Amino acid sequence: MTDANTTTLIEDATPPAEGPDGALRLLDVDGAPPGTFGELEPASPPLIDGEGRVRLSFSRVDAYDNCPRRFRYAYVDKLPGKPGPHLSFGTSIHAALEDFYDRKLPACPSEEDLLGFLYARWDSSGFAALPRQEQLAFYRHAQDVLRRFHRRVAPSYRLPAATEAWFELPIGFEATVVGSIDRVDVDDDGRFHVVDYKTNRKVKNRERVAGSLQLAIYALACRHLFGVLPATVSLDFVVPGVMITVPLEDLDLEAARDVVLATAAAVREERYEPTPNRLCDWCDFRALCPAWEGGAPDELLGPAVEEAQRLRRRLEREVRTLRELEAGVARIADELATDDRPPAHR
Structure with a gap:
């Protein structure tokens, strides 16, 4: 959603089909992101929902698997990350x-329509630090991908x-998984097919797609x-233009449930040890992490975080008592009510 000033800027800009200047002006718009899609999350929901379940998403489970400490910074301490161009x-x-x-x-819709959708929905928030020509290069690349x-x-x-089908999926009594499916197709035989878009360049092989949590x-x-x-599930790698599809029987649904429940249990137990790995170089919270020289998160964040965690735990206990x-x-x-009922007539 954009504010009034952003809307005016977009309406005043030349459509991208009429020349590159339109794209440049569009990239200057400082609008809010248009929404969340697939594994991209909206404003972070509570970690424990009203029913006492740990509220997870694929993004959260994946973040915990990569590094529990990063998960803590992002979803427990709710420290803001940096928007990036990708x-x-x-x-x-x-x-x-x-x-x-x-x-x-x-x-x-025509190709021109599709490019118009891109123009109307362009998210400039991650490009602010880039030179104008690099911003324009990203926009033109997106146009080429969609063509x-x-x-x-x-x-x-x-x-x-359905498109962007939002779900809140209970997993046992311990967890709820939330998210949105990019696209759900139905064929002539009434079979359902799930499609998820990926915008990274590298295509996963069939085995990795079948193992996708x-x-x-x-x-x-x-x-x-x-x-x-669904009869099939697919990852559509839109940048190289390759879609990998696997049948339902290739998925291990029980293993997926087990991973979600294990993550929920770890979150309840507040197990947030750092796990140094190759992704640390891109982590927004590396300067805070005790796994790296100079990292001292509790001292840097101050007592407010610890107090918030204490109050959160107290609230969870009181909610359980109330239930x-x-x-x-x-x-x-x-x-x-049973005692007040009159005796049955024989």
Whole structure:
């Protein structure tokens, strides 16, 4: 969503089809991100929901798997990360593709329409630190990606069952997994197919796609939303223009549930030890991490974080106590209602 000033700037800009200057002006717009797509998260929801379940997403599970300490900084301490160009690029592509498929009429939008969706939904938040020519290069690259996508899918275009299908999937009594599926298709035989877009350049092989935790979660979410498991799941690597599809039977849904439950248990136990790895160089919180020289997170963050954690734990305990009291009151009310009933006539 953009504010009034941002909307005015976009309306005053020349559409990108009319020349590169339009793209340059568009890239100057300082609007808020248009939304969240696939593994990209909205404003961070509470870590423990109202029913006492740990609230996870694929992004959160993946973050914990990569480094529990990073998970803590991002989702417990809620320290802000830095927007980056690749994240904004992916957000913009996802948004344009959502508009491409979220239609009322079955006719395929034109290539010009698709580029217009990109123009309207361009997220400039991650490009502010880049020189103007680099910003423009990202925008033109996104245009090229979508032109190739249009050529690939236009001949077989059909409206999907859903785009950006939001789900809140309970996993046992311990966790809820939230997220949105980029696209859910239904074929002529009524079979469902889950598609997730990826904007990285490297294509995963079939074995890695079959082992994708994200796709396994989305398959379970498909059943939760539509009452049926998908026949296939796919990763569509839109930059190189390759889609890898695997049948449902290649997924290990039980293993996915186990990973989610194990992550939920670790979060409840507050296990947030750092795990140094090759991703540390790109971590927004490296300067705080005790695994690296100079890192002293608790001292740098101050006592406020520890106090917030203490209050959060206290709140969770009080919520559990309240639920137990409510259950007790309900039982007593049922017993009183039973005692007040007149005897049955024989």
